[in-house]
Structure formats: structure tokens, C-alpha cells
Amino acid sequence: MVADQLPSAVSLTLFASIWRKNQKTMEESQGDFLPSDVPESTSSNNCERNTSSAHSNRWSGFPGVKKRGHSSRSWIKIDQDGNVKILELDKAKIMRQCSLPSRDLRLLDPLFIYPSTILGREKAIVVSLEQIRCIITAEEVILMNSLDINVVQYKSELCKRLQAKKDQSDDLPFEFRALELALELTCMSLDVKVKELEMEIYPVLDELASSINTLNLERVRRLKGHLLTLTQRVQKVRDELEHLMDDDGDMAEMYLTEKKLRSEGNTPHEINPLTNFSGGTRQVSKSAPVSPIASTSGAPRLQRAFSSIVTASKQGSLTSSHGGDNIEQLEMLLEAYFVVIDHTLSKLLSLKEYIDDTEDLINIKLGNVQNHLIQFELLLTAATFVATLFAAVAGVFGMNFAASIFDYPSAFSWVLIITGAGCGLLYFSFLLYFKYKKIFPL
Template identity: 25%
Template sequence: MTQLSPNILLRCTILDSHGSIKTISGLFRKSDLCSRHGLEPRDLRKIDSRVPNLVPTILARRSGILINVLHIRAMVKSDAVLLFDSYGAADSRVHSAFVQNLEHNLCLNTSSLPYEFRALESILASVLEALRSELGWLRLVVDDLLEALEDDIDREKLRMLLQISKKLNGFLSRSRGIKLAVTEVVESDEDMALMYLTDAKLGNPRDEQSNLEELELLLESFEKQVEEVLAEIEQIYANVNNTQEIVELILDSNRNRLLALDLRTSIVTLGVSTSTLFVGLFGMNLTSHLEEDPYAFYILSGIAYVMAIAVVVAGLRRLSKLRRIGLSSSASFDNKPDEHHISHARAWWWRENQFRVIRRERNSAMKYTHPSPYPYPEHNPNATPLDPAELNTEPKREKKGK
């Protein structure tokens, strides 16, 4: 049998209308669950843990509300709650706390909310608590790691930074998926009307034009709290990204320093190699007529030292000049601007001034002849538009003394 077979067994815990556990980890066939609760086999795919489903969903059906968010896979009815795979999950502590909280809220019955909304509120509260718990752990780990990176940067810390970045990205995706699932329900009046299961059971079903404020406030409150978690995790994620960029800049700077040191060493080696040219020449068994000169050794040694120093100084200056050009060549102020760009800029500026002068003259003429409610001629629908040819003619200049 495949995972999509209707006869496959699902394990679930059932809570009755009084909040008491009626069945613990019972095994039920898909076909029995569908016939008993008025569901389709495709609806159970969202709450079957053996079917990969990473997108949080909240589905409204006439017979119940299907919820698949984080560690909770449940079906809420007007008088019962079915928790699928509530026991034996990856984190049994979270599930145990959730079941106890759900029992407590359903047994008290102190709220004016109907049964399904009290169960839904408990489920959303458990989801929010799980988000905040994971957020607190991530915040603590990130703060310790960033503080450690300020003192020293090593391979192990960079590997931990990469892992934390992946965890933050996954947590951010899950939080956004939860917010999106709640937002889709809030924006759909039809889905919210279907969630009033108690009213539908009593023969007063809600429709899209009914008052849905009670459920809307519940979902909007949860949505705002998830937004707060999202804002905080986005801030932490931004801090991690900024730290990664700064670490990359520091590593690049150290790499450049090592390259500069290697180049300086190569330049000094070149200077020393140049000075050994005389050693190689006079080391040959050839007669140079300088063997008996008492000053030849000192003169040639001085020339070799001078050549070595000259080569080293010239190479270091050239290296320093190249490094300065590499940093400022993209924004050099000594380069003259392109004459082609200057001509275009001047032409645009001249046409802009012409347009302003023509508009000022027309405004003054219309002001003294017949006042108009339009502040600018181009805003007046009855005004004649400017001729493009006028922009290419020089404006008239008044003579002095007039």
C-alpha cells in the first residue's frame, strides 16, 4: 500500500467536548476517518506526517478545521479535537505541554468563545510559544557567536556562522509561511464563516455577510504576534549577514596584506639578485685586468649595493603607486569629463532655461489680461500647448532702460 491509500492507518489522539482525552494514540484507517468526519482523502494529506508537507496550512471545511502548523497536525470540530501523531513525535516535551494546555483550556470553559475557537486559540498559542522558544535559543546562540567573532576569527567559528545562518533562514521561512497561512484565512470571509462550527451545528450557519469579528480578532491578534517574531528574526538575520560581510572584508584585507608582503619580498629578492650580477661576472675564470687594483673590490661592491637599493626603492614606489591607483582610479577627480557629455549637459540646461523663461512670460501675460484659476498654463486644458520649435529659439531679451 502506498501513502496515498485510503486504507492506510493514522495514529491520533481524540479529545471530547469536555476536554478529556477519549482515545490516546489510536490507530484509524483513512477511509474510516473520512467517512466518520465528512472529509476527503486529499484533506488528510495535509495532516499525514508521512507525506512531505513543509507549507503551513489552515483549511476550513464544513465538518471541521484542518491545521498543519509546525509540530501540530490537528482537526478541530464543534465537539472534538483530533491530534494526529501527537505522541511519539520528534519533540515529545512540546507536544505534552501542548496537550496539557489544550485540556486545561477546554475543561475550564470560562471564555465566551465557542468550543472550536477555544481549541484554535490553544493551538495558535502553542505555535507562538514554539516560535518564541526557538527565537530565544537562536538569539542566544547568535549573540555568543558574534561576540566570539569580535575577538578572533577561525575556521570553526566561520563554520558555526554558516550553520546558524542556515537555521535562521529556515526559521524565517517557517515564520513567513505561518503568517501567510493566517493571512489567507483572515482575507477570506468564506473560510472564516465555515469556521463557525457550533453555529452551523445549531442550525445558524454563518455566511460572508455575517458578523465575523470574533474570529477575525482572534486571528489578527495571532498575526500581529507572529509579525513581531518576524521583525525580531529579520533583525537577527540582518546582523548575521552584516557580520558575514565584515568578516569577508577582514579576510580580503588580510589576503591583500599577505599579497603585498609577498610582492615586497619578491622586490627585495629582485634587488639582491641584481647585485649578484657582478659576483657572477667576476666569479668566472677570465682576466679583467682588475685583479691587482687595490680599489676595484670596494668600487664594485659599492656599485652592487647601490643597484640593489635602487631596484628595491623603485619597485616599492611602483607598488605603492599601483595600490593607490587601484583604490582611487574608479573615482579619480583628476580625469577630465568627456566633452560629448558636457555638450549634452549644456544643451539640456539651455533648453530647460528656455522653457522656464517662456513659461514665466506666458504666466505674466495671462495674469494681467485675464486671471485664470490654473496656476500653470500647462495645467489648463484649454491652453495652447508649447510648440517644440520654441525650445530651439533663443528667448527674447529686454533692453536696458525699458
């Protein structure tokens, strides 16, 4: 039995020695890459640091690469007193300061072309009306700095009105003053462009009606393109004002001063007296949970629920009354400029109708000329038919064949006279037929 166990013991000893040799070989091979006096965590940190430095060195070779959303632009800041300050602000700072999403700031980017838009947000009003692109808050106006005449006029006129507001009795809040000026300048600018287009297009249309040529048609085509573009711009402003007036929520959202005062004011929490189980009174908040011991009869719970309903109804009625006044005030402001822009749009539509009438007149004239050409072609065709008959008779008698009629010298002359008279009578009968059928007046 001992002899049977000896081979197994020898094999186990041999396997253990081989395993120790392999383990020692692996440790020596790892020592070539990792020094023994440096911990493994330190080497891994060094590898990560080298990798990050390699990435930074790779991107450092491109000096023109900038982080997205961190490019600064020049803005004009106008406060409530009319003081102007030029600032360099980036997109992220404006988003944090005015609580605006990135998609709203894209409306103000001059690199993008967006239609006229007025958006009411929690702390600001985003205005993009033609060249006037600004952010209106309850305390200031952040205007896109530009050399455009509308932007310069808006800045100067707003400062002038804000500095002179103490001498005037105007109950409009600051944001409505800024919005009113933007609407006023936009409506005036569009109206001036419409008047210039009217002064240019009416003489061209009158000249085209009297003289139809390629030069006048090309001028009318170019002016009609300008008319369609201007009509779309005016139509977009009108639709935006109409959309705001139709939505009470959007108009209430634009009253920034009231929302600011409401957020800064401390609304007092009503305190209801409740009788406890010991017979005394204590002050408990209406939102506090009711103890099952103190509410055995259920009366305190009903009292608390009733007081909560009454308080909520009072606050809701006060808020709705103030909101209704504000909405009515803003609605009257928007309606005034809606009438102005609608009048401008009606002038553009009248101008378009005048162009359409001129085109109809030109088509009528061209149709009349075409009818005259058709009449002349019909008369010419009838005359050609008659002349062909006369030529056929003359050609028949011009053939070289023997006939007794050639024995008389004047016989051929009589043939020509009779043939000509017959052709003339046939042509006259054609004219009578055309007159009878009223193909053309004769």
C-alpha cells in the same frame, strides 16, 4: 421428370442422415464435460465460485496484505466539556464523520511532511501546525495521539480551559477556542526555538569575528542551516495566517457553530395571499406556479415576485451582517497571532542580517590580510630585482678574463661598494614610486 427428381431426393435424405449423426456425436462429447442431470447455469455458477475461491485462496497466503485506507490510528477525542477519550479510528470513518476528503487527512499523517496549513471545510477545520495536527468540529476536537510535548500540552491546556469556561465570560465558540490554543502553542514553541538559537549563535559569531578558524566556520555553517530551516517554518505559519485574513470566504467557512445552528434551525417559508378567480383568498407558496386563469391581469405574479425579492434581500442582509461580525471576530483573533509570529520572523531576519554582517566583516578582514600579503610580495619582488642586479655585477667580475682592473687589489672592493649603493638607491626609488602611486601606505 420423376426420374430427374429421384437423385435430388436421395441426396437430401443422405445429407439429413449425416447431419443427425454429427449432432448426436457433439451431444455425446459435451456429455463428457457436463453431466446430463446438472443444468448449464448451475455448472457456470460452480465455475465462477471455483474461480473466486481460487483467488481468495491465493491472497489468503499473504497475511500481511491489508486493504488500503482501513488502517486504524490512535486519536484523542476532546468534547466541549473537556472530557478526553482515546479512540482507534480508521481513515474512512473520520472521512464520513467529518465530511473530509482524503487529501485533507494526508496533512495529519505523521508519515508525510507537509508545511503548516489551516483549512476550513463544511463541518470541520483541519489544523496542521508543527506537531499539533487535529480536526476541529463544532462539538469536539480529534487530535492525533502522540507523545510529543506540544501535543500533550495542547491536550491538557485545552481540557483545563474548557472545564473552566463557565467561570469566564468568553464569547468565542468552541472551534475558535481550540484554534486559538493551537496557534498560541505553535507561536510559543517557535519563539522558544528562536530564543535558543539566538543564545547559541551570537557567541559563536562574536568568536568567529575575533578568531577566524575552521572550527568556528563549521559551527556557523551548521547554525545557519538551522536558521534557514526555522525561518521557512515561521514564514509558512505567517503566510497561512495572512492568507486566511485576506480571504473572507475562508474565514466565514471556519465558523462551524453558526453553520450548525443555521442548518438545524427551520426557516419559515413566507406565505402570500393570492386572490383566486372566485373572489376568495387562499394560501399559496411563493414558489408555486401561477395559473393562467388567475393571472389574467398579471398583478398576482408581480406581487409574488416583489415579495420574493424583498424576502431574499432581508435574509441576505441578515446573513451578511452575522457573517461580517463572525469574520471580524475571527480576523481579530488571527491578527493577534499574526503580530506574534511576525515579530518572531523579524527576530529571525535580524539574526540572519547579523550573520550576513559578520560574514561581510570576515570578508573585509580576509581582504585586508590579502592586501598586506600583496604589498609584502611587491616589496619582496622589488628587493629580489635589486639583489639580482647586484649578483649580476658580481658575477660579471667573477669571470675569468684579462682586465687591467684586476691589477689593483682594492678595485673589486670599490666595484662592490658602488654597485651596492646603486642597488640601494634603486630600491629606495621603488619605494618612493609606490608611495606616489598610493599602492600601499608607507
